[in-house]
Amino acid sequence: MSSRQQAASGRPIPNALTIAGVDPSGGAGILADVKAMSALGAYGCAVIAALTAQNTQGVTGISAVQPAFVGQQIDTLFADVRIDAVKIGMLGQQPVIQVVAEKLAKWAPAHVVLDPVMVAKSGDLLLERDAVGAMREALLPQATLLTPNLPEAGVLLEERPVETVKEMRRVAERLRNKLAHSGERWVLVKGGHLPGNDTIDLLHDGDRMIELPGHRIETVNTHGTGCTLSAALAALLPQTGDVPEAARRAKAYLTEAIRHAERLSVGSGHGPVHHFHAWW
Numbered sequence: 001m002s003s004r005q006q007a008a009s010g011r012p013i014p015n016a017l018t019i020a021g022v023d024p025s026g027g028a029g030i031l032a033d034v035k036a037m038s039a040l041g042a043y044g045c046a047v048i049a050a051l052t053a054q055n056t057q058g059v060t061g062i063s064a065v066q067p068a069f070v071g072q073q074i075d076t077l078f079a080d081v082r083i084d085a086v087k088i089g090m091l092g093q094q095p096v097i098q099v100v101a102e103k104l105a106k107w108a109p110a111h112v113v114l115d116p117v118m119v120a121k122s123g124d125l126l127l128e129r130d131a132v133g134a135m136r137e138a139l140l141p142q143a144t145l146l147t148p149n150l151p152e153a154g155v156l157l158e159e160r161p162v163e164t165v166k167e168m169r170r171v172a173e174r175l176r177n178k179l180a181h182s183g184e185r186w187v188l189v190k191g192g193h194l195p196g197n198d199t200i201d202l203l204h205d206g207d208r209m210i211e212l213p214g215h216r217i218e219t220v221n222t223h224g225t226g227c228t229l230s231a232a233l234a235a236l237l238p239q240t241g242d243v244p245e246a247a248r249r250a251k252a253y254l255t256e257a258i259r260h261a262e263r264l265s266v267g268s269g270h271g272p273v274h275h276f277h278a279w280w
Helices: 004-011 029-039 067-078 096-109 129-142 150-157 165-176 225-240 244-258
Strands: 015-022 043-056 059-064 086-089 112-114 186-189 201-204 209-212
Touching: 004 129, 015 029, 015 067, 015 225, 029 043, 029 225, 029 244, 043 067, 043 096, 067 096, 086 225, 096 129, 096 244, 112 129, 129 150, 150 165, 165 186, 165 201, 165 209, 201 244, 225 244
Parallel strands: 015 043, 015 086, 086 112
Antiparallel strands: 043 059, 186 201, 201 209
């Protein structure tokens, strides 16, 4: 349902929050998140958790945001704005992870989509190594939907990345066991790193194991795909109320954003996907 249709039906337009880092090129991070949220009928809000000097070719620098100020941003926003879903992306440092975890526990948003951002498309490290443990212990239990790719899943489980759909099923089960046992909790293991032309994702809630099929699109313009998918999920979950439906729609949106990415001309490296492919 579009935002125009929502208004006509009397349903409030959802407010979706991204807590993540800034990519000045606009292909990933908060700028990409707000674009995806806007394209999918949600009002995007943002809390800046990290700063990067970055373009389509790589990351040349990272500057931390003071953890106390990250917490102040979250408290100030929640005190005034109804937040229907939260997407968590690049946090960078252990102290920031701890503050975000504390504020999520305080405000208890209905939907928390955790994209465990660790490495940029260029290969640059975006999460300090000593912060991985804090993510496992403080954030995973609060996620209602975890969205790792295969390398990230390997890091979270402290094992090598898997290479087959069969192995992905075991990974999805093990990651689901790391989430809280109460309430509706899901893991979406993304298969974009699988060999071959298929890009199968697995969605698991501890009971159902749902395959989301896809086919690889040959393009270098894949910067920010993980950010875009998790932001799309945060936009769609309050509108659908159904995780599998939101996941299918989010993947379909991302697929078309990748398919139309060559209509843009941004940088000379891994270009961004086209978030507004349905608009312009």
